Amino acid sequence: MSANGEGLGRVVTVALGLCLVCSVVVSTAAVLLKPAQQANKTLDLKRNILMAAGLLDTSKSVEEQFEQVETRIVDLDQGRFVDGIDPAAFDQREAAKDPNQSRAIPTDKDVAKLVRREDQALVYLVRTQAGVLDKIILPIRGYGLWSTLYGFMALESDGNTVAGLGFYEHGETPGLGGEVDNPRWKSLWPGKQVYRDDQLSIQVLKGSVPAASDNAKWQVDGLSGATLTTKGVDNLVRYWLGDEGFKPLLDNLRRGEVS
Numbered sequence: 001m002s003a004n005g006e007g008l009g010r011v012v013t014v015a016l017g018l019c020l021v022c023s024v025v026v027s028t029a030a031v032l033l034k035p036a037q038q039a040n041k042t043l044d045l046k047r048n049i050l051m052a053a054g055l056l057d058t059s060k061s062v063e064e065q066f067e068q069v070e071t072r073i074v075d076l077d078q079g080r081f082v083d084g085i086d087p088a089a090f091d092q093r094e095a096a097k098d099p100n101q102s103r104a105i106p107t108d109k110d111v112a113k114l115v116r117r118e119d120q121a122l123v124y125l126v127r128t129q130a131g132v133l134d135k136i137i138l139p140i141r142g143y144g145l146w147s148t149l150y151g152f153m154a155l156e157s158d159g160n161t162v163a164g165l166g167f168y169e170h171g172e173t174p175g176l177g178g179e180v181d182n183p184r185w186k187s188l189w190p191g192k193q194v195y196r197d198d199q200l201s202i203q204v205l206k207g208s209v210p211a212a213s214d215n216a217k218w219q220v221d222g223l224s225g226a227t228l229t230t231k232g233v234d235n236l237v238r239y240w241l242g243d244e245g246f247k248p249l250l251d252n253l254r255r256g257e258v259s
């Protein structure tokens with residue numbers, strides 16, 4: 001073989017060796033870091049649950065504060081808690097995709113564009129020292145303009161007054177639909193009412209709530225320049241607080257039939 005040919009052979013061998021070493025390093029790192037990534041994701045979810053309920057104290061650890069939160073699984077149709085399943089092992093997103101753990105949502109009811117709804121969902125309860133329900137935090141999700149928004153809505157113990165709302169994952173445009181993360185907009189939610197005479201009445205408006213609106217308690221300002229995300233939030237909030245979502249559970253809690 002000529003000197004040029006040998007040189008080329010060495011270059012190719014070194015390049016292939018380098019590729020092999022790099023791919024082993026990258027895949028080993030991915031495998032080793034997976035548990036840490038998962039732990040961070042879980043911690044972030046807990047932080048968002050506390051934040052939605054207005055309970056996050058940044059001077060304390062999230063884990064310590066989350067000890068006051070009781071995680072339960074609820075049968076959405078029955079509106080009753082399900083025992084015998086470990087909530088830590090229950091993956092609600094996976095359940096929503098699994099035909100054995102979910103059902104197709106009829107198009108006319110699929111306002112949040114979910115396609116399927118899981119049979120069981122996670123809920124988070126905060127109780128007083130005496131063990132009485134103080135807040136309930138519900139996972140909510142639905143389509144905005146570009147993406148599915150995932151978040152939590154917290155209600156007071158009456159199952160009607162909003163304690164807070166927040167989204168922890170979405171792909172809406174920063175400065176437009178991404179203003180769902182703006183603390184000023186989120187501060188409009190606490191104190192709003194969900195039901196009026198048992199009817200689902202909460203609405204996110206296009207524009208601002210009129211100053212003299214008789215319905216102001218049930219209305220939240222929309223995001224300016226982001227009507228489509230606003231409509232998405234309105235749809236998903238109304239879906240999850242309606243009959244297909246958590247209303248059966250909230251009705252049972254109000255009637256004292258579950259605790």
Ligand SMILES: Cc1cc2nc3c(=O)[nH]c(=O)nc-3n(C[C@H](O)[C@H](O)[C@H](O)COP(=O)(O)O)c2cc1C
Pocket residue numbers: 145146172173174176177178223224225226227228229230
């Ligand atoms: C690059 C780009 C990104 C946009 N992102 C969003 C968005 O995240 N959410 C949204 O509702 N509208 C978004 N819009 C605007 C929508 O296309 C639409 O004009 C808007 O929702 C209408 O709202 P308005 O009636 O309040 O003006 C975006 C527009 C552009 C050009």
